[in-house]
Amino acid sequence: MTNKSESKAFLEPGTFHFVKWKNDIRKAEILEKRICEDSSNDYIYYVHYEGFDRRLDEWVTPERFVKAVVTSSSGATPAKRAGVDEEATDEGEASYQSRFPKKRKLNDGGSVKGPKREDALEKEHEKNTKVRNIGAAVFGQYEIDTWYYSPFPDEYKYLEKVYFCERCMKYMKMKETWGRHMSLCDHKCPPGGLVYESGRNKIYEIDGKLNKLYCQNLCLLAKFFIDHKTIYYDVEGFIFYILTENDENEEHVVGYFSKEKVSYDNNNLACILVFPPYQRRGHSQLLIEFSYELSKKEGKIGSPEKPISDLGMKGYRAYWNKAILRLLKNCKGADKLRLHQQLLFIQ
Structure with missing residues (x-):
């Protein structure tokens, strides 16, 4: 366990340490530190757990550090955690990053080509977004x-x-302002046409051109849950398909996907997201199927x-598993055998 004098001595950005995480101990890199706002006047540290997705990054107090592996980021050596392989990553992340070359979108919607330019953009993206800037989003009935x-x-x-208004996507800093806005907002559903x-x-x-502010605010909210989304403000070149779910009181926005108006690669989907409270209910498969119908x-x-994110890949796997099973169910005799052979060949 570290004390305050020790933390000031070696808990610096760029160093690696072991940190308590639930019932585990994980190796983590300190990305940033700042003074805690409580009366202790001590530092808290923003850490990234090595081998895990950035959505698990968090602010930790000095008390959560255990015996440190003090080494710089350039001289770090692999460490072993009890019962866990150091190479472990979130399911699908490593395999998809290796299978698909990274492609970055500029804010003007243009494609970035060339490995040097891609590397520079990747480093710039990681530098600018390494620390999560807001702790939670209040959206509808969920925090x-x-x-x-x-x-x-x-x-x-x-x-x-x-605080977000799920009706018009306006965002606010104060709960009181949000409460007043929700009592006055007369939007009943997302703008645009019901399809x-x-x-x-x-x-x-x-x-995105006709409802620019709505789409920009939607993208800012979505960026909390999509790591490499880089289109936030230049939304005019995109069409957004917003999925809602009705209850006895009103419609709730549960997810969306965006699509370029003109795609030279014939992409039928740019970004897809189902907000965390509504995940694992089949909404992503509905959105994916709708994109193929378009x-x-x-x-x-x-x-x-x-590239496809790890969670996006899970959604596509689930969709295609069901789509293939439907095909096999509807085929008979020789057609079923030929389809099965083709699927084996593709795999």
Whole structure:
């Protein structure tokens, strides 16, 4: 266990240490430190757990550090955690990052080409977004812990919470302001046209050029949960499909996907997100299937933009598993055998 004098001596950004995390001990790199706002006047530290997704990064107090492996980031050596392989990563992350070359979107919607330029953008992205700036988003009836940095104005930095109106997507710093706004906001559903309705679910089509502020605020909220999303303000070149779910009182926004108006790679989906409280309910598969139905209507063979996040990949795997099973169920005799052979060949 470290004391205050020790923490001032070696708990510096760029060094690696062992940190208590729930019932485990993980190796972590300190990314930033700041003075705690309570009466202790001690430092707290923002750490990244090696081998894990950045959504697990967090602020920790000195008491959570155990016997430190004090080494610089350039001289770090692999460490072993009890019962855990150091190479472990979130499911799917490593495999997809290796299978698909990284492609970054500029804020003007242009594609970035060339390994040097990509490396520079990757380093710039990691530098600018390494520390999560807001702790939680209040959205509808939920308070959701954020996963990643989102480029809110400077006055929002290190806020404990930011408040969103799920009807118009306006965001606010204070609970009182949010409460007054919610009592006056007369929006009943997302702007744009209703393009799908089934049971409790509806999908609205929104043009980023015609409803710019709504889409920009939606992207800022989505950035809390999508690590490499880089389109926040230049939304005019995109169409957004907003999925809602009805209850006895009103419609709630549960997720969305965006699509480029003009895609030279025939991408039928740019970003997809189901907000954490609504995940694991089949909403992502509905959005994915809808994106392919749009491709059919356009007479194109569409696919999502690469790379795909680990959670996005899980959604696509679940969708295609069900789609293949439906095909096999509906095929008979020789057709079923040929389809099965083709699927084995693809694998």
